[in-house]
Amino acid sequence: MSVTLPEGDLQSRLERYLKGFRNRHGLGESAVEGNVVRLVVEPNILPEVLATARDNLAVLHLSFITVVDLEGSFELTYELLDMRGGIVRVKMRLEGEEPVIDTVTNIYPTANFHEREAYDMFGIAFRGHPDLRRLYMWQDHFDHHPLLKSFEISTKRTFEGLR
Amino acid sequence: MGVMQRFNEPNIITTSTDKLFNWARKNSLWPLQFGLACCAIEMMSTGMAHNDLDRFGAGFFTASPRQADVMIVSGTVSTKMAERMTRLYEQMPEPKWVIAMGACAISGGPFLDGYSVLMGADRVIPVDVYVPGCPPRPEALIFGIMTLQKKIERESQVAYERPRPALVDEDGNFLEYLPEREYTNISEGKAPRLEGIGELKRTHVFERRGMPPAAMTDVGWIPSDPDNTQEDGAAEEPADPRGTA
Amino acid sequence: MSLDILNQEPFRFLISFGAILFLVLNLAAVLTMAERKVSAYIQLRYGPNRVGPRGLLQPAADVFKLFTKENVSPSRADLWVFLLAPIAMFIPAAAVWLVIPFAPGAVVADLNIAIVFFIAITSIGALGVIMAGYGSRSNFSLLGALRGAAQMISYEVPLILSLLGIVMLTGSLSLVDVVNAQAGGFWHWYFLPQLPMFVVFYIAGLAEARRVPFDLPEGESEISGGFMVEYSGMTWALIQASEFASMGLISAIHVTLFLGGWQPPIDALDLGSFNWIWFGLKTALIIFTFQWIRWTMPRLRMDQLMDFGWKVLVPVCLIWLFVTAGAMLLLPSVF
């Protein structure tokens, strides 16, 4: 019935998270910065890493998924919180114009809307998502993924433009 | 009142009933309970105890468009909402008025650059009073309602015919608002799954210089495909300042 | 001679019928104004105060505006049912006024079955609600109509049961007899011996008049107007008029049955044929409490409403019927 949130010292907890991820998945680039455990993963092991975080390390809250269009590839940031001061930030790079990645809705059901939003705004397809529809824009009237850098709106306002 | 329209020019019957009807209409302006965005909070604030809109007889916010007299477009109209707003406007019985409240409803406001924002409510429905501000203060909305009351006072059922600009210009473009609009069945159906994603157009430059392309003023606007326009020639020729039907 | 003709039967009835219709329509207008003003003062506002002196012409403006408003009927609506529904709602709300005694001798038709007449006619109102909801052919109005039908038919039962105690005490179904039986000061009014019935009738009356907390058929924040979501202009005005008229009617019946009708509180205050002032004052008081509740209470849910009606009000009525009957049997000298 009730959920137990982690307790105890923050630093030792972060070390434990880092060790847990390293033991299971390798992850050479990971490090602890402040209260953040930074992980850089390959797209194909992402669901396993997140499953480790939730099931073994009890990091229960997926805060958000950020997608950044790097023109040619996408950078995805999954931010997980243990709700007691610790942050696990999973970054990865998706190559290709029309990327496909496994969904994490079976691990964190809250990712449902985040992934729908990412599909809507960037066209990233989440394999196995139960309900992959556009979240904001029209399904049949707006044929673009508007947050892609290739979709430009005409008014770019810069410092030089002010003068 | 169909009876009054049988007269060709104003007479004592139409002018005196004008006075009565206009007095009644202006003093009982029931707004539609239609909060779009940020301005809706200020619209509610106007109806609340401090700036009691009910003093003017306009405080009865109806939940159904069938009983409303005035629609206060309070906030940004997105292209997705524009069709619903037009439908609500057409569901309201005559006589009806529209107040565009706030910068967004007038011109798009701070979200003018956005890809999903209509550049003002007057692109889809006729607007009577514009209340600027972001959001306008409640006093400003009350002033807008009083301006609308003044406008209603000047209305008449039968009037001398005045020379009006032609409805259609030489090129065959319609110059006035025409409520003819096709409603498409917009269903939030299932997305094409993985195999369908590749077909989406990936590159599009969304331009807004001067007036928008004519087709954009319509609801359910689909940005024209640059490839198609080249093939079709002048099918989707933009930048007609008057808009076409 | 010439005025005597007016007292003859067809003319008398026609004139009084016209007077009643005038009264009911005006009552609706006045009650709209009262509703807005009462709500305003409850909500720390002023309410309409710009039209005419102190905003008193506001209902006139509303009525004229609604007269000149376009009357929209949805294209898929069942047109006859749609247009007849407001009339089916309005006529029962107006017709029962014919049997209410306003002052000594001032009653249009002194029926000896006036209470049965009241029960029979008010239940037609539910038909109007169903017609409106079915005829508009909209999901919201259909839901409103189904709710309205269930609610009004269920609350008819406690409403009728709560009247039976008075019928037993009076031994008559005529409202004039009921009022006459309560003569001689407020301690003779029936709300004292029939206090549970008084409360039950009040609550069931709220439900019959579709007032908060029983305004589920309208449910403005749930189904945005319910059965009248598609009505506009005059048809809507007629529905509103019938709502307010039925509210006034329930209050008037309530006063007549439990609060002595036109009887003054003490005999010294008897005003003769001007006793309708007492009737009006008492009715206004009941209407004010209706409005007070309207602007204070949240709304019940459908299942809670049904539970309350069948599991609380009906048993209370039945128990008090037995108590009344037992008291009449054991203490015949008192009654």
Next chain:
Amino acid sequence: MLREERRAREQNRGGRASGRLAGPDVRDEFGLETLEMNMGPQHPAMHGLLRLILELDGETVVRCDPVMGYLHRSKEKISENRMYPSVVPITDRIDYMNNIAMEYGYCMAVEDLLDAEIPPRADAIRALLNELGRIMSHIPSIGFLLLELGAFTPILYAFRERERIQNMFEAITGARMMFHYIRIGGVKADLPEGMPEQMWEYIEGLEKRLKPDFMDLIEGNEIFIARTRGVGKMTQEKAIEMGLTGPPLRCTGVSYDVRRDYPYGWYKNLAFDVITDEAGDVEASYRVRIGEVQQSIRMIKQILENLPEGEVMADLGRRIRPSEGDGFGRAESARGEYVVHVVSDGSDTPYRVRYRTPCTVNMQLLKEIVPGHYLPDIMPIMGLIDPVSGSWDK
């Protein structure tokens, strides 16, 4: 039961069944259908522009599918095309009931990119206005909950308080709603003369009025209890699974508050309780909101008692041009955890701005929790989540 399932079953039986009782599934045998209904986008109780596709069986909701996007204003795209300081007005319009927290989150994210030091007085003023904004948002939320239950009057009492707070905000920031007051590196201007005293006076008054004007009127009401107790009930697991934050999470008993668990700004110096409730229904969320208003009053008093002196704006230069990297700003808005993720490529404009708005995530709850409830229960459940359409649609 979904319509497709039923259709499939009917086909298995060979077409639509006649009206005779043949099997245990009586409803299908009679060919009864559920009613599909569309609630919104224009609906009195939809908190703006939400559309719910409902499937009703009588008054019971079988399926509820929220459709969003009717107020999608492309804020993330516009933010990418503006310079860092001029994004703040856009963030103002995300959650227009609680704007100050939205500005706060964005400014923190850019300051994280810049590694800027904020003067302590600016920090304190930010926290002060943030808490005032929370009161300004929570009290109307309670009013809206009652309004949707059918009681019209509490919203007017709530807006009276809001109006008074708005007057103070107008004196401080110059605007009633869209403040643009918190800037990158501090706040726009110092508090006007006499404002702390005025604020103290108002807060004292609100503390006195809170009980007679709101709690006494609402809590004892039988109908309110009947309509809200046990409605929208959810477990802690469900709440965390759905990613809820803010009052909807705390009303289940999970004690999570960004202000305490990921402290930012002046909140490190403040003593306050995280209000939780065990019930996890609408009534509990009402109690959580009232409790948070009381905690906000307590915090404002603490801040006003020792308001540090000094500058209110750090000197960051006119041209804000952070180096490449990620900046995160996490704030507790009145509706939950609000995060801004700013990605910089070293130019004047942000490369990507991501707003994690609490309402978008909390809205998932509707799909999970509404089926099984009656149709009128949707309104208190909306009051439990208390979304704002600018916030869920961005």
